Amino acid sequence: MKTKKIDFSKFSSIHIGDTLEVSLLEDPSDFTPDYYLIGSCNNILMGTQPPKLMKLSKKYDYIKIQDNTLKIGAATPSGKIASFCKKHNIANFEFVSHLPGTLGGLVYMNAGLKEYEIFNKLISISTTKGVLNKNDIDFGYRFTDIKDPILDATFTLEYGFDEEKVELFKKMRSNQPSTPSAGSCFKNPQGDYAGRLIESVGLKAKRVGGMEFSSKHANFLVNCGGGIFEDAIALIKEAQKNVFKEFGIFLECEIIILDKRYMGDF
Template identity: 75%
Template sequence: MSSKKINFSTFSSIKIGPSLDVKLLEEVNDFTKEYYLIGSCNNILLGNNPPKLMKLSKIYDYIKIEDAILKIGAATPSGKIASFCKKNNIANFEFVSHLPGTLGGLLFMNAGLKEYEIFNQLISIKTCNGKKLKKDIDFGYRYTDINSPILQATFHLNFGFNEDKIDMFKKMRLNQPSTPSAGSCFKNPKGDYAGRLIEEVGLKGKRIGDMEFSTKHANFLVNHGNGIFEDAISLIQEAQKKVYEKFNIWLECEVKILDKDYMSDSSPLIKKS
Protein backbone atom coordinates (compact mmCIF):
# COMPACT_ATOMS: atom_id res chain seq x y z
CA MET A 1 0.00 0.00 0.00
CA SER A 2 1.50 3.34 -1.06
CA SER A 3 1.46 6.61 0.85
CA LYS A 4 1.74 10.32 0.23
CA LYS A 5 3.35 13.05 2.35
CA ILE A 6 0.86 15.88 2.93
CA ASN A 7 1.55 19.23 4.60
CA PHE A 8 -1.82 20.08 6.10
CA SER A 9 -0.83 23.69 6.79
CA THR A 10 -1.06 24.22 3.03
CA PHE A 11 -3.37 21.35 1.96
CA SER A 12 -6.30 21.91 4.33
CA SER A 13 -8.66 24.80 3.64
CA ILE A 14 -8.13 26.22 7.17
CA LYS A 15 -4.32 26.03 6.72
CA ILE A 16 -3.60 24.24 10.00
CA GLY A 17 -1.80 20.97 10.65
CA PRO A 18 1.51 19.10 10.53
CA SER A 19 3.12 17.21 7.66
CA LEU A 20 2.07 13.56 7.74
CA ASP A 21 2.35 10.40 5.69
CA VAL A 22 -1.15 9.53 4.46
CA LYS A 23 -1.90 6.05 3.15
CA LEU A 24 -3.58 5.80 -0.26
CA LEU A 25 -6.63 3.58 -0.57
CA GLU A 26 -6.39 1.68 -3.85
CA GLU A 27 -7.86 -1.74 -3.11
CA VAL A 28 -10.98 -2.32 -1.00
CA ASN A 29 -9.05 -4.56 1.39
CA ASP A 30 -6.51 -1.79 2.10
CA PHE A 31 -8.90 -0.11 4.53
CA THR A 32 -9.05 -0.94 8.22
CA LYS A 33 -10.80 0.90 11.04
CA GLU A 34 -7.50 2.16 12.45
CA TYR A 35 -7.52 4.77 9.66
CA TYR A 36 -9.64 7.90 9.26
CA LEU A 37 -10.45 8.57 5.62
CA ILE A 38 -9.98 12.16 4.45
CA GLY A 39 -10.80 13.92 1.21
CA SER A 40 -9.57 17.36 0.18
CA CYS A 41 -9.78 18.63 3.79
CA ASN A 42 -12.27 21.46 3.29
CA ASN A 43 -14.08 20.81 6.57
CA ILE A 44 -11.28 19.37 8.71
CA LEU A 45 -9.31 20.80 11.61
CA LEU A 46 -6.27 18.61 12.18
CA GLY A 47 -4.77 18.57 15.67
CA ASN A 48 -1.44 17.63 17.19
CA ASN A 49 -2.51 14.07 18.04
CA PRO A 50 -4.24 12.91 14.87
CA PRO A 51 -5.42 9.39 14.05
CA LYS A 52 -3.83 7.43 11.22
CA LEU A 53 -5.04 8.95 7.96
CA MET A 54 -5.94 7.49 4.59
CA LYS A 55 -6.96 9.10 1.31
CA LEU A 56 -8.54 7.68 -1.85
CA SER A 57 -6.10 7.27 -4.72
CA LYS A 58 -6.65 8.90 -8.09
CA ILE A 59 -8.24 5.74 -9.49
CA TYR A 60 -11.47 6.90 -7.82
CA ASP A 61 -11.43 10.26 -9.62
CA TYR A 62 -13.81 9.84 -12.58
CA ILE A 63 -17.27 10.75 -13.85
CA LYS A 64 -19.18 9.01 -16.62
CA ILE A 65 -22.63 8.21 -17.99
CA GLU A 66 -23.55 4.54 -18.27
CA ASP A 67 -26.99 3.04 -18.92
CA ALA A 68 -28.69 6.43 -18.43
CA ILE A 69 -27.12 6.75 -14.96
CA LEU A 70 -24.46 9.15 -13.72
CA LYS A 71 -21.54 7.32 -12.10
CA ILE A 72 -18.97 9.30 -10.13
CA GLY A 73 -15.86 8.16 -8.26
CA ALA A 74 -15.67 9.34 -4.66
CA ALA A 75 -12.31 11.10 -5.19
CA THR A 76 -13.79 13.33 -7.91
CA PRO A 77 -13.56 17.06 -7.01
CA SER A 78 -16.79 19.03 -6.86
CA GLY A 79 -15.53 21.48 -9.48
CA LYS A 80 -14.97 18.64 -11.94
CA ILE A 81 -18.51 17.37 -11.34
CA ALA A 82 -19.97 20.84 -11.91
CA SER A 83 -17.98 21.32 -15.13
CA PHE A 84 -19.01 17.91 -16.47
CA CYS A 85 -22.68 18.59 -15.77
CA LYS A 86 -22.55 21.99 -17.44
CA LYS A 87 -20.76 20.60 -20.51
CA ASN A 88 -23.24 17.72 -20.83
CA ASN A 89 -26.38 19.74 -19.99
CA ILE A 90 -27.09 17.71 -16.82
CA ALA A 91 -29.57 19.16 -14.32
CA ASN A 92 -29.72 19.22 -10.51
CA PHE A 93 -25.99 19.50 -9.80
CA GLU A 94 -25.60 23.26 -10.32
CA PHE A 95 -25.10 23.84 -6.57
CA VAL A 96 -22.07 21.50 -6.42
CA SER A 97 -19.72 24.16 -7.80
CA HIS A 98 -20.21 26.08 -4.54
CA LEU A 99 -19.41 23.10 -2.29
CA PRO A 100 -15.63 22.60 -2.07
CA GLY A 101 -14.33 19.08 -1.66
CA THR A 102 -14.61 15.66 -3.26
CA LEU A 103 -17.72 13.58 -3.76
CA GLY A 104 -17.01 11.17 -0.91
CA GLY A 105 -16.89 13.98 1.62
CA LEU A 106 -20.00 15.63 0.20
CA LEU A 107 -21.91 12.37 0.51
CA PHE A 108 -20.58 11.51 3.96
CA MET A 109 -22.05 14.72 5.42
CA ASN A 110 -24.93 15.11 2.92
CA ALA A 111 -23.56 18.50 1.93
CA GLY A 112 -25.75 21.09 0.28
CA LEU A 113 -27.17 24.59 0.09
CA LYS A 114 -30.52 24.86 1.87
CA GLU A 115 -32.88 22.33 0.25
CA TYR A 116 -30.36 21.45 -2.48
CA GLU A 117 -28.46 18.44 -1.09
CA ILE A 118 -26.17 15.87 -2.68
CA PHE A 119 -28.52 13.07 -1.58
CA ASN A 120 -31.43 14.46 -3.62
CA GLN A 121 -30.46 12.65 -6.83
CA LEU A 122 -28.63 9.72 -5.24
CA ILE A 123 -29.44 6.13 -6.25
CA SER A 124 -26.73 4.17 -4.45
CA ILE A 125 -23.19 4.19 -3.14
CA LYS A 126 -20.41 1.64 -3.36
CA THR A 127 -18.32 1.32 -0.19
CA CYS A 128 -15.58 -0.93 1.11
CA ASN A 129 -18.39 -2.96 2.69
CA GLY A 130 -20.37 -3.29 -0.53
CA LYS A 131 -23.24 -1.51 -2.24
CA LYS A 132 -25.89 0.47 -0.34
CA LEU A 133 -29.08 1.85 -1.82
CA LYS A 134 -30.23 5.32 -0.80
CA LYS A 135 -33.26 3.85 0.99
CA ASP A 136 -30.93 1.83 3.21
CA ILE A 137 -28.97 4.88 4.39
CA ASP A 138 -30.11 6.97 7.33
CA PHE A 139 -29.51 10.60 6.36
CA GLY A 140 -30.67 14.12 7.16
CA TYR A 141 -29.38 17.66 7.52
CA ARG A 142 -25.57 17.42 7.25
CA TYR A 143 -25.75 13.85 8.49
CA THR A 144 -25.53 10.26 7.29
CA ASP A 145 -24.89 6.96 9.05
CA ILE A 146 -22.33 5.90 6.43
CA ASN A 147 -19.51 4.14 8.28
CA SER A 148 -17.39 2.72 5.48
CA PRO A 149 -15.26 4.55 2.87
CA ILE A 150 -17.31 5.57 -0.16
CA LEU A 151 -15.71 4.53 -3.46
CA GLN A 152 -18.40 5.44 -6.01
CA ALA A 153 -21.93 6.80 -6.22
CA THR A 154 -24.67 6.55 -8.84
CA PHE A 155 -27.20 9.31 -9.49
CA HIS A 156 -30.38 9.85 -11.47
CA LEU A 157 -29.61 11.46 -14.82
CA ASN A 158 -31.78 14.41 -15.84
CA PHE A 159 -30.99 16.97 -18.51
CA GLY A 160 -31.44 20.73 -18.51
CA PHE A 161 -28.52 22.56 -16.83
CA ASN A 162 -29.91 25.79 -15.34
CA GLU A 163 -27.63 28.85 -15.53
CA ASP A 164 -30.06 30.86 -13.40
CA LYS A 165 -29.39 28.52 -10.48
CA ILE A 166 -25.67 29.26 -10.74
CA ASP A 167 -26.38 32.94 -10.06
CA MET A 168 -28.74 32.04 -7.21
CA PHE A 169 -26.16 29.82 -5.49
CA LYS A 170 -23.47 32.45 -5.99
CA LYS A 171 -25.60 35.03 -4.18
CA MET A 172 -26.12 32.56 -1.30
CA ARG A 173 -22.35 32.58 -0.77
CA LEU A 174 -21.79 36.35 -0.88
CA ASN A 175 -21.92 36.66 2.91
CA GLN A 176 -19.16 34.11 3.43
CA PRO A 177 -15.55 35.14 4.08
CA SER A 178 -12.75 34.41 1.61
CA THR A 179 -10.19 34.11 4.43
CA PRO A 180 -9.02 30.48 4.95
CA SER A 181 -11.53 28.47 6.98
CA ALA A 182 -13.04 25.00 7.21
CA GLY A 183 -16.45 26.21 6.10
CA SER A 184 -19.32 26.43 8.59
CA CYS A 185 -17.93 25.77 12.06
CA PHE A 186 -21.19 24.55 13.63
CA LYS A 187 -24.36 22.92 12.34
CA ASN A 188 -27.43 25.13 12.52
CA PRO A 189 -29.60 23.99 15.43
CA LYS A 190 -33.21 23.24 14.54
CA GLY A 191 -35.13 26.45 13.97
CA ASP A 192 -32.14 28.73 14.43
CA TYR A 193 -28.76 29.72 13.00
CA ALA A 194 -25.38 29.09 14.60
CA GLY A 195 -24.07 32.39 13.28
CA ARG A 196 -26.88 34.32 14.97
CA LEU A 197 -26.28 32.57 18.28
CA ILE A 198 -22.53 33.23 18.17
CA GLU A 199 -23.22 36.89 17.43
CA GLU A 200 -25.78 37.10 20.27
CA VAL A 201 -23.18 35.98 22.83
CA GLY A 202 -20.73 38.61 21.59
CA LEU A 203 -18.25 36.39 19.80
CA LYS A 204 -18.54 37.69 16.23
CA GLY A 205 -15.06 39.05 15.52
CA LYS A 206 -13.61 37.40 18.64
CA ARG A 207 -9.97 36.62 17.94
CA ILE A 208 -7.31 34.52 19.65
CA GLY A 209 -3.96 34.74 17.92
CA ASP A 210 -4.68 34.52 14.21
CA MET A 211 -7.94 32.59 14.63
CA GLU A 212 -11.22 34.51 14.58
CA PHE A 213 -14.97 34.11 14.31
CA SER A 214 -15.30 36.09 11.10
CA THR A 215 -16.69 39.62 11.15
CA LYS A 216 -18.38 38.78 7.85
CA HIS A 217 -20.17 35.62 9.06
CA ALA A 218 -19.88 34.58 12.71
CA ASN A 219 -20.18 30.85 11.98
CA PHE A 220 -16.92 30.84 10.03
CA LEU A 221 -13.76 30.28 12.06
CA VAL A 222 -11.07 31.89 9.92
CA ASN A 223 -7.29 31.79 9.91
CA HIS A 224 -5.59 35.15 9.33
CA GLY A 225 -2.25 33.58 8.52
CA ASN A 226 -0.56 31.79 11.39
CA GLY A 227 -3.48 30.29 13.26
CA ILE A 228 -2.86 27.22 15.40
CA PHE A 229 -4.99 24.29 16.50
CA GLU A 230 -5.05 25.27 20.18
CA ASP A 231 -6.46 28.73 19.44
CA ALA A 232 -9.09 27.29 17.13
CA ILE A 233 -10.19 24.83 19.82
CA SER A 234 -10.33 27.60 22.44
CA LEU A 235 -12.70 29.64 20.28
CA ILE A 236 -14.90 26.64 19.46
CA GLN A 237 -15.20 25.70 23.14
CA GLU A 238 -15.90 29.28 24.17
CA ALA A 239 -18.73 29.54 21.63
CA GLN A 240 -20.24 26.25 22.75
CA LYS A 241 -20.03 27.23 26.42
CA LYS A 242 -21.50 30.73 26.03
CA VAL A 243 -24.31 29.68 23.68
CA TYR A 244 -25.22 26.83 26.00
CA GLU A 245 -25.26 29.09 29.06
CA LYS A 246 -27.43 31.74 27.39
CA PHE A 247 -29.75 29.66 25.18
CA ASN A 248 -29.47 26.10 26.54
CA ILE A 249 -28.43 25.04 23.01
CA TRP A 250 -25.36 22.86 22.45
CA LEU A 251 -23.67 23.81 19.17
CA GLU A 252 -22.57 20.68 17.34
CA CYS A 253 -19.45 21.00 15.22
CA GLU A 254 -19.83 20.76 11.47
CA VAL A 255 -16.07 20.97 11.04
CA LYS A 256 -14.46 17.57 11.68
CA ILE A 257 -11.84 17.76 14.42
CA LEU A 258 -9.16 15.13 13.91
CA ASP A 259 -7.33 14.86 17.19
CA LYS A 260 -7.55 11.84 19.48
CA ASP A 261 -8.22 14.08 22.49
CA TYR A 262 -11.45 15.28 20.82
CA MET A 263 -12.67 12.11 19.16
CA SER A 264 -14.88 9.27 20.35
CA ASP A 265 -15.70 6.09 18.41
CA SER A 266 -14.08 7.67 15.34
CA SER A 267 -16.57 10.57 15.45
CA PRO A 268 -15.00 13.98 16.11
CA LEU A 269 -16.56 15.73 19.09
CA ILE A 270 -15.70 18.71 21.27
CA LYS A 271 -15.98 17.75 24.92
CA LYS A 272 -18.66 19.44 27.05
CA SER A 273 -16.46 19.25 30.15
Protein backbone atom coordinates in the same frame (compact mmCIF):
# COMPACT_ATOMS: atom_id res chain seq x y z
CA MET B 1 0.59 0.25 0.28
CA LYS B 2 1.70 3.56 -1.26
CA THR B 3 1.94 6.66 0.92
CA LYS B 4 2.14 10.39 0.31
CA LYS B 5 3.49 13.21 2.47
CA ILE B 6 0.96 16.04 2.83
CA ASP B 7 1.59 19.44 4.41
CA PHE B 8 -1.79 20.19 5.98
CA SER B 9 -0.87 23.82 6.65
CA LYS B 10 -1.15 24.20 2.86
CA PHE B 11 -3.47 21.33 1.88
CA SER B 12 -6.32 21.94 4.34
CA SER B 13 -8.62 24.87 3.61
CA ILE B 14 -8.14 26.27 7.13
CA HIS B 15 -4.30 26.11 6.74
CA ILE B 16 -3.66 24.22 9.98
CA GLY B 17 -1.67 21.01 10.45
CA ASP B 18 1.75 19.39 10.24
CA THR B 19 3.31 17.46 7.36
CA LEU B 20 2.01 13.91 7.73
CA GLU B 21 2.38 10.56 5.99
CA VAL B 22 -0.93 9.56 4.41
CA SER B 23 -1.64 6.09 2.99
CA LEU B 24 -3.26 5.87 -0.46
CA LEU B 25 -6.21 3.51 -0.89
CA GLU B 26 -6.20 1.58 -4.18
CA ASP B 27 -7.68 -1.78 -3.18
CA PRO B 28 -10.79 -1.56 -0.92
CA SER B 29 -9.56 -4.58 1.05
CA ASP B 30 -6.59 -2.53 2.29
CA PHE B 31 -8.81 -0.31 4.42
CA THR B 32 -8.97 -1.06 8.14
CA PRO B 33 -10.95 0.83 10.84
CA ASP B 34 -7.82 2.23 12.49
CA TYR B 35 -7.46 4.65 9.54
CA TYR B 36 -9.43 7.86 9.06
CA LEU B 37 -10.22 8.49 5.39
CA ILE B 38 -9.75 12.12 4.32
CA GLY B 39 -10.73 13.91 1.11
CA SER B 40 -9.57 17.39 0.14
CA CYS B 41 -9.80 18.64 3.76
CA ASN B 42 -12.25 21.50 3.23
CA ASN B 43 -14.12 20.81 6.48
CA ILE B 44 -11.32 19.39 8.61
CA LEU B 45 -9.41 20.84 11.54
CA MET B 46 -6.23 18.77 11.81
CA GLY B 47 -4.92 18.35 15.35
CA THR B 48 -1.45 17.74 16.70
CA GLN B 49 -2.34 14.13 17.63
CA PRO B 50 -4.19 12.91 14.53
CA PRO B 51 -5.27 9.32 13.85
CA LYS B 52 -3.70 7.27 11.07
CA LEU B 53 -4.78 8.86 7.80
CA MET B 54 -5.72 7.42 4.42
CA LYS B 55 -6.76 9.06 1.16
CA LEU B 56 -8.35 7.62 -1.98
CA SER B 57 -5.98 7.30 -4.92
CA LYS B 58 -6.63 8.89 -8.32
CA LYS B 59 -8.27 5.60 -9.32
CA TYR B 60 -11.47 6.97 -7.76
CA ASP B 61 -11.46 10.29 -9.64
CA TYR B 62 -13.91 9.80 -12.53
CA ILE B 63 -17.34 10.69 -13.91
CA LYS B 64 -19.30 8.35 -16.19
CA ILE B 65 -22.71 8.34 -17.84
CA GLN B 66 -23.63 4.69 -17.45
CA ASP B 67 -26.96 2.85 -17.93
CA ASN B 68 -28.81 6.18 -17.99
CA THR B 69 -27.33 7.18 -14.61
CA LEU B 70 -24.45 9.40 -13.51
CA LYS B 71 -21.66 7.52 -11.73
CA ILE B 72 -19.03 9.57 -9.90
CA GLY B 73 -15.88 8.39 -8.11
CA ALA B 74 -15.51 9.52 -4.52
CA ALA B 75 -12.17 11.26 -5.16
CA THR B 76 -13.69 13.49 -7.87
CA PRO B 77 -13.45 17.23 -7.00
CA SER B 78 -16.70 19.20 -6.85
CA GLY B 79 -15.44 21.67 -9.46
CA LYS B 80 -14.86 18.85 -11.93
CA ILE B 81 -18.41 17.55 -11.32
CA ALA B 82 -19.89 21.02 -11.93
CA SER B 83 -17.87 21.48 -15.14
CA PHE B 84 -18.85 18.05 -16.46
CA CYS B 85 -22.54 18.68 -15.80
CA LYS B 86 -22.43 22.08 -17.48
CA LYS B 87 -20.62 20.67 -20.53
CA HIS B 88 -23.09 17.78 -20.88
CA ASN B 89 -26.22 19.81 -19.96
CA ILE B 90 -26.90 17.71 -16.84
CA ALA B 91 -29.32 19.09 -14.24
CA ASN B 92 -29.38 19.06 -10.41
CA PHE B 93 -25.66 19.53 -9.74
CA GLU B 94 -25.39 23.29 -10.26
CA PHE B 95 -24.89 23.82 -6.51
CA VAL B 96 -21.77 21.66 -6.17
CA SER B 97 -19.49 24.32 -7.71
CA HIS B 98 -20.06 26.28 -4.48
CA LEU B 99 -19.30 23.32 -2.20
CA PRO B 100 -15.54 22.73 -2.09
CA GLY B 101 -14.41 19.16 -1.63
CA THR B 102 -14.63 15.76 -3.25
CA LEU B 103 -17.70 13.64 -3.96
CA GLY B 104 -17.07 11.23 -1.08
CA GLY B 105 -17.07 14.01 1.50
CA LEU B 106 -20.14 15.66 -0.02
CA VAL B 107 -22.08 12.39 0.21
CA TYR B 108 -20.77 11.49 3.68
CA MET B 109 -22.10 14.74 5.18
CA ASN B 110 -25.07 15.13 2.80
CA ALA B 111 -23.64 18.50 1.77
CA GLY B 112 -25.83 21.12 0.19
CA LEU B 113 -27.22 24.64 0.07
CA LYS B 114 -30.55 24.89 1.90
CA GLU B 115 -32.95 22.38 0.26
CA TYR B 116 -30.48 21.49 -2.50
CA GLU B 117 -28.62 18.46 -1.11
CA ILE B 118 -26.41 15.80 -2.65
CA PHE B 119 -28.83 13.08 -1.50
CA ASN B 120 -31.75 14.52 -3.50
CA LYS B 121 -30.85 12.56 -6.64
CA LEU B 122 -28.75 9.79 -5.10
CA ILE B 123 -29.54 6.21 -6.11
CA SER B 124 -26.76 4.25 -4.36
CA ILE B 125 -23.18 4.29 -3.15
CA SER B 126 -20.34 1.78 -3.27
CA THR B 127 -18.25 1.40 -0.11
CA THR B 128 -15.34 -0.79 0.94
CA LYS B 129 -17.99 -3.18 2.35
CA GLY B 130 -20.29 -3.24 -0.71
CA VAL B 131 -23.22 -1.36 -2.25
CA LEU B 132 -25.78 0.62 -0.24
CA ASN B 133 -29.01 1.85 -1.82
CA LYS B 134 -30.32 5.26 -0.75
CA ASN B 135 -33.09 3.69 1.34
CA ASP B 136 -30.45 1.68 3.24
CA ILE B 137 -28.92 4.91 4.57
CA ASP B 138 -30.20 7.06 7.42
CA PHE B 139 -29.61 10.68 6.37
CA GLY B 140 -30.76 14.20 7.14
CA TYR B 141 -29.48 17.75 7.40
CA ARG B 142 -25.67 17.53 7.06
CA PHE B 143 -25.81 13.97 8.35
CA THR B 144 -25.60 10.35 7.24
CA ASP B 145 -24.97 7.12 9.13
CA ILE B 146 -22.48 5.87 6.53
CA LYS B 147 -19.82 3.91 8.41
CA ASP B 148 -17.48 2.70 5.66
CA PRO B 149 -15.35 4.62 3.13
CA ILE B 150 -17.29 5.68 0.02
CA LEU B 151 -15.72 4.64 -3.29
CA ASP B 152 -18.32 6.01 -5.72
CA ALA B 153 -21.94 7.09 -5.97
CA THR B 154 -24.67 6.69 -8.61
CA PHE B 155 -27.23 9.42 -9.30
CA THR B 156 -30.39 9.88 -11.34
CA LEU B 157 -29.49 11.38 -14.73
CA GLU B 158 -31.61 14.33 -15.80
CA TYR B 159 -30.81 16.94 -18.45
CA GLY B 160 -31.23 20.71 -18.39
CA PHE B 161 -28.32 22.55 -16.72
CA ASP B 162 -29.74 25.76 -15.20
CA GLU B 163 -27.56 28.90 -15.28
CA GLU B 164 -30.11 30.76 -13.14
CA LYS B 165 -29.52 28.26 -10.32
CA VAL B 166 -25.77 28.88 -10.62
CA GLU B 167 -26.39 32.59 -9.99
CA LEU B 168 -28.76 31.78 -7.11
CA PHE B 169 -26.13 29.63 -5.40
CA LYS B 170 -23.48 32.29 -6.01
CA LYS B 171 -25.66 34.83 -4.14
CA MET B 172 -26.20 32.34 -1.29
CA ARG B 173 -22.43 32.20 -0.82
CA SER B 174 -21.80 35.94 -1.19
CA ASN B 175 -21.83 36.58 2.57
CA GLN B 176 -19.10 34.05 3.28
CA PRO B 177 -15.54 35.16 4.07
CA SER B 178 -12.68 34.46 1.68
CA THR B 179 -10.19 34.12 4.56
CA PRO B 180 -8.97 30.51 5.04
CA SER B 181 -11.57 28.46 6.94
CA ALA B 182 -13.09 24.97 7.10
CA GLY B 183 -16.54 26.22 6.09
CA SER B 184 -19.34 26.50 8.62
CA CYS B 185 -17.96 25.79 12.08
CA PHE B 186 -21.24 24.61 13.64
CA LYS B 187 -24.41 23.02 12.33
CA ASN B 188 -27.47 25.24 12.47
CA PRO B 189 -29.68 24.09 15.38
CA GLN B 190 -33.29 23.41 14.43
CA GLY B 191 -35.20 26.66 13.91
CA ASP B 192 -32.16 28.89 14.42
CA TYR B 193 -28.77 29.84 13.00
CA ALA B 194 -25.40 29.17 14.58
CA GLY B 195 -24.07 32.49 13.28
CA ARG B 196 -26.87 34.42 14.98
CA LEU B 197 -26.26 32.63 18.28
CA ILE B 198 -22.51 33.25 18.18
CA GLU B 199 -23.09 36.92 17.41
CA SER B 200 -25.69 37.16 20.18
CA VAL B 201 -23.15 36.13 22.82
CA GLY B 202 -20.65 38.71 21.55
CA LEU B 203 -18.22 36.39 19.80
CA LYS B 204 -18.44 37.74 16.25
CA ALA B 205 -14.91 38.94 15.33
CA LYS B 206 -13.62 37.38 18.57
CA ARG B 207 -9.97 36.41 18.07
CA VAL B 208 -7.65 34.01 19.86
CA GLY B 209 -4.12 33.99 18.46
CA GLY B 210 -4.44 33.82 14.70
CA MET B 211 -7.98 32.40 14.70
CA GLU B 212 -11.22 34.39 14.64
CA PHE B 213 -14.98 34.02 14.32
CA SER B 214 -15.26 36.02 11.12
CA SER B 215 -16.54 39.61 11.25
CA LYS B 216 -18.27 38.84 7.93
CA HIS B 217 -20.11 35.70 9.08
CA ALA B 218 -19.85 34.64 12.74
CA ASN B 219 -20.21 30.89 12.01
CA PHE B 220 -16.97 30.86 10.04
CA LEU B 221 -13.87 30.14 12.09
CA VAL B 222 -11.13 31.76 9.99
CA ASN B 223 -7.35 31.69 10.02
CA CYS B 224 -6.18 35.30 9.89
CA GLY B 225 -2.55 34.20 9.65
CA GLY B 226 -0.50 31.90 11.83
CA GLY B 227 -3.54 30.34 13.50
CA ILE B 228 -2.90 27.02 15.26
CA PHE B 229 -5.03 24.11 16.42
CA GLU B 230 -5.11 25.23 20.05
CA ASP B 231 -6.43 28.68 19.06
CA ALA B 232 -9.25 27.08 17.07
CA ILE B 233 -10.21 24.70 19.89
CA ALA B 234 -10.28 27.57 22.41
CA LEU B 235 -12.78 29.51 20.27
CA ILE B 236 -14.95 26.45 19.59
CA LYS B 237 -15.17 25.68 23.32
CA GLU B 238 -15.93 29.31 24.19
CA ALA B 239 -18.76 29.48 21.65
CA GLN B 240 -20.30 26.21 22.83
CA LYS B 241 -20.05 27.25 26.50
CA ASN B 242 -21.48 30.75 26.04
CA VAL B 243 -24.30 29.77 23.68
CA PHE B 244 -25.36 26.94 25.99
CA LYS B 245 -25.27 29.24 29.03
CA GLU B 246 -27.33 31.93 27.27
CA PHE B 247 -29.77 29.85 25.19
CA GLY B 248 -29.58 26.27 26.47
CA ILE B 249 -28.49 25.17 22.97
CA PHE B 250 -25.41 22.99 22.41
CA LEU B 251 -23.71 23.91 19.15
CA GLU B 252 -22.64 20.76 17.34
CA CYS B 253 -19.55 21.06 15.16
CA GLU B 254 -19.97 20.81 11.41
CA ILE B 255 -16.22 20.85 10.92
CA ILE B 256 -14.49 17.55 11.69
CA ILE B 257 -11.81 17.65 14.37
CA LEU B 258 -9.07 15.09 13.73
CA ASP B 259 -7.22 14.76 16.99
CA LYS B 260 -7.28 11.68 19.24
CA ARG B 261 -7.96 13.85 22.30
CA TYR B 262 -11.09 15.43 20.89
CA MET B 263 -12.66 13.07 18.33
CA GLY B 264 -16.27 12.44 19.23
CA ASP B 265 -16.37 15.14 21.91
CA PHE B 266 -17.80 18.02 19.88
